[in-house]
Each structure stands twice: as structure tokens, then as C-alpha cells.
Amino acid sequence: MTMNTGHAEHADDDGDDHVPQVSTYLIGLTLAVLLTVASFWAVNTHLIYGPGIPVALASLAIAQMGIHLVFFLHLTTAPDNINNALALAFGLLIVGLIVFGSVWIMWHMNYNLMAMGHPM
Amino acid sequence: MSAADATVALRDPYHVGHAGESQARGHGAGGPASKRIVVGYGFWLFLLSDIVIFSCLFAAYAVLAQATAGGPSSKQIFDLNRVAIETACLLASSFFCGMASIAVAKRSRLWTQIWLVVTGLLGLAFILLEVSEFSALHAQGDGPTRSAFLTAFFTLVGCHGVHVSAGLLWLGTMMAQLFAKGFRADIRRRFLCFTMFWHFLDIIWVAIFSLVYLVGTKL
Numbered sequence: 001m002t003m004n005t006g007h008a009e010h011a012d013d014d015g016d017d018h019v020p021q022v023s024t025y026l027i028g029l030t031l032a033v034l035l036t037v038a039s040f041w042a043v044n045t046h047l048i049y050g051p052g053i054p055v056a057l058a059s060l061a062i063a064q065m066g067i068h069l070v071f072f073l074h075l076t077t078a079p080d081n082i083n084n085a086l087a088l089a090f091g092l093l094i095v096g097l098i099v100f101g102s103v104w105i106m107w108h109m110n111y112n113l114m115a116m117g118h119p120m
Numbered sequence: 121m122s123a124a125d126a127t128v129a130l131r132d133p134y135h136v137g138h139a140g141e142s143q144a145r146g147h148g149a150g151g152p153a154s155k156r157i158v159v160g161y162g163f164w165l166f167l168l169s170d171i172v173i174f175s176c177l178f179a180a181y182a183v184l185a186q187a188t189a190g191g192p193s194s195k196q197i198f199d200l201n202r203v204a205i206e207t208a209c210l211l212a213s214s215f216f217c218g219m220a221s222i223a224v225a226k227r228s229r230l231w232t233q234i235w236l237v238v239t240g241l242l243g244l245a246f247i248l249l250e251v252s253e254f255s256a257l258h259a260q261g262d263g264p265t266r267s268a269f270l271t272a273f274f275t276l277v278g279c280h281g282v283h284v285s286a287g288l289l290w291l292g293t294m295m296a297q298l299f300a301k302g303f304r305a306d307i308r309r310r311f312l313c314f315t316m317f318w319h320f321l322d323i324i325w326v327a328i329f330s331l332v333y334l335v336g337t338k339l
Contacts, residue, residue, distance in 0.1 A: 018225075020225060022219070025215055043200070053338055061327055061330035065323050072214060072215075072218055072322070073319050073320075079146065080145065080146060080153060080157045091168035098179050099178055102183060103179065
């Protein structure tokens with residue numbers, strides 16, 4: 001590569017002036033550690049109603065993923081970032097359809113097959 | 121001009137275009153977005169499609185988690201101490217990857233390489249822990265062929281492990297390129313994609329350790 005193209009490339013690359021802050025990562029790390037510790041604590045505590053623990057763990061996991069997106073991946077709704085947030089929203093829609101749809105359908109199939117195999 | 125800009129900023133703080141022409145780049149009058157923004161967006165779309173793949177594996181695991189076929193259940197084979205160490209390794213690795221991206225933004229060759237080595241060693245520790253877990257399970261006859269539950273478990277967690285291994289390979293390549301070619305614009309964009317990939321792996325791991333390992337000990 002010649003110096004010329006190198007300069008041209010440098011000229012049109014401007015999104016890099018913004019230096020990420022160490023404090024952003026430290027806040028993210030602290031929150032992530034707190035949520036992780038809370039998850040491991042929630043498994044063995046008796047303070048949470050037993051059957052509710054998976055829901056508590058799912059909530060903590062979703063919260064931690066949000067922390068990672070904001071503080072590590074720097075996802076914002078700033079003008080140069082709004083497309084990323086919209087794409088994420090679409091991705092979440094697909095993920096929700098796949099996971100909840102599969103579990104819902106398979107649970108009903110198991111339920112129906114069980115009734116046939118062992119009539120109650 | 122600056123007064124008009126201020127008015128637009130007031131009426132349309134996120135530059136979504138509801139207050140006439142926005143001056144932000146990538147929004148009509150602002151001109152095209154920078155290459156770095158476009159590359160980051162494209163790689164983000166790839167990561168989202170990878171998340172969709174993982175969601176299929178999660179759905180398969182959720183459906184098959186109880187199908188143990190007389191073999192061990194998740195409660196019997198999961199070792200939460202190992203999972204806690206793995207989680208700590210990957211989270212710290214993600215943090216040091218962020219430190220490396222700050223070093224790149226500040227154009228510090230030494231600190232970039234130092235933080236990347238730390239990132240890589242923590243990732244390697246994670247992979248070694250996972251391999252030891254898998255080989256122990258395989259040695260006691262609980263490999264992926266034992267039951268549908270174990271097939272789904274090995275596929276989901278193994279797919280994440282393969283991603284981390286590929287990430288380690290990429291990390292080594294990035295270190296070599298940063299060393300040999302310096303902080304060229306194209307190398308920095310490549311590095312941006314690598315950091316996104318590495319943080320994304322930690323996000324997937326959050327879902328795995330919570331919904332597979334921790335919930336699994338309760339089933």
C-alpha cells in the first residue's frame with residue numbers, strides 16, 4: 001500500500017477521536033460482578049421462593065447482558081449508533097420468537113403425547 | 121449556522137430527523153457515515169445473526185434439558201465452582217479487552233500488547249477449564265452420545281467454546297498485525313470488530329452460566 005492511499009484512508013476515518021473512558025469499563029465491570037455474585041447467591045438462598053429462582057436468574061442474566069451492551073459494547077441511541085440499536089431490537093424479536101415459540105410448542109406436544117400414552 | 125444547529129439539537133436531540141435537516145453524519149445533510157461506523161454496523165449485524173444461531177441452540181437445550189434417558193441429570197454433573205472460575209476468567213478478559221481498546225485509541229503500542237496478552241491468557245484459562253470439564257464427562261461415559269440432554273448441552277456449550285477458540289486465534293492475529301503494521305486505520309477497524317466479538321462472547325456466556333448451569337442445578 002502506498003502512502004497516498006494510507007492518507008486517504010486516514011482522512012475518511014473519523015469515528016476514532018472519541019477515546020473510551022476507563023471509568024466506563026470500571027462501572028460496567030463492577031455492575032457485572034455484582035449481578036454475577038447475585039446470580040450465584042440466588043441459587044442457594046432460601047430467601048427466594050424455590051420455583052421462582054429460574055425467573056430470578058433469567059432476570060439477572062438479562063440485566064447483566066444490558067450492562068455489557070451499554071458499558072462494554074457502548075451501545076447508545078446517539079445519531080451514529082441508532083442503527084445498531086434498531087438492529088438489536090429486530091434481533092431480540094427473532095430470538096424471542098425462536099426461544100419462546102420452541103419451548104411453548106414443544107411443551108404442548110409433550111403434554112398431548114403424555115395424555116395419549118398414560119391416560120389420566 | 122451554529123444557532124440553527126443549536127435549535128435542531130434542542131428539538132431533535134437524537135438526530136432522528138424530526139426537526140428538519142440533521143447535521144449528524146450518516147443522516148442526509150450530514151454526509152455519509154464514517155467508514156468506522158459502517159464497519160462496526162456490518163459486524164454488529166453478523167454478531168446478531170450469531171446470536172440467532174445461539175438462540176436456536178438454547179431453544180433445543182431448553183426443550184431437551186429433562187430428556188436424560190436414564191443418564192445423569194444436569195444437577196449431578198454441573199460443578200458450580202468451576203463455572204464460577206470460568207465466569208470470572210471471561211468477565212475479566214472482557215474488561216482487559218476494553219483496556220486494550222483504550223490503549224489503541226491512545227496509540228500506545230506497549231499497553232495494547234500487554235492488555236491483549238492478559239485478555240488472551242484469561243481466555244485460554246477459560247478454554248482449558250471447559251476442555252477439562254468436557255473430557256472428564258466423556259471419561260465417565262457421559263459424552264454427547266449418552267442422552268438428548270447431554271447432546272444439547274455439549275452442542276450449546278461446545279459451540280460457545282469453539283467461538284472463544286476462534287476468538288483466541290483472531291486475538292493472536294490482531295497482536296501480530298498491530299505489531300507489524302501499527303495503528304493504521306484499517307487495522308484499527310479490524311481491532312474494533314475483534315473487541316465487539318470478544319464482548320459478544322461474554323454476553324453469550326452470561327446466558328449460558330445463568331440459564332444452563334445455575335438453573336440446571338435447580339432442576
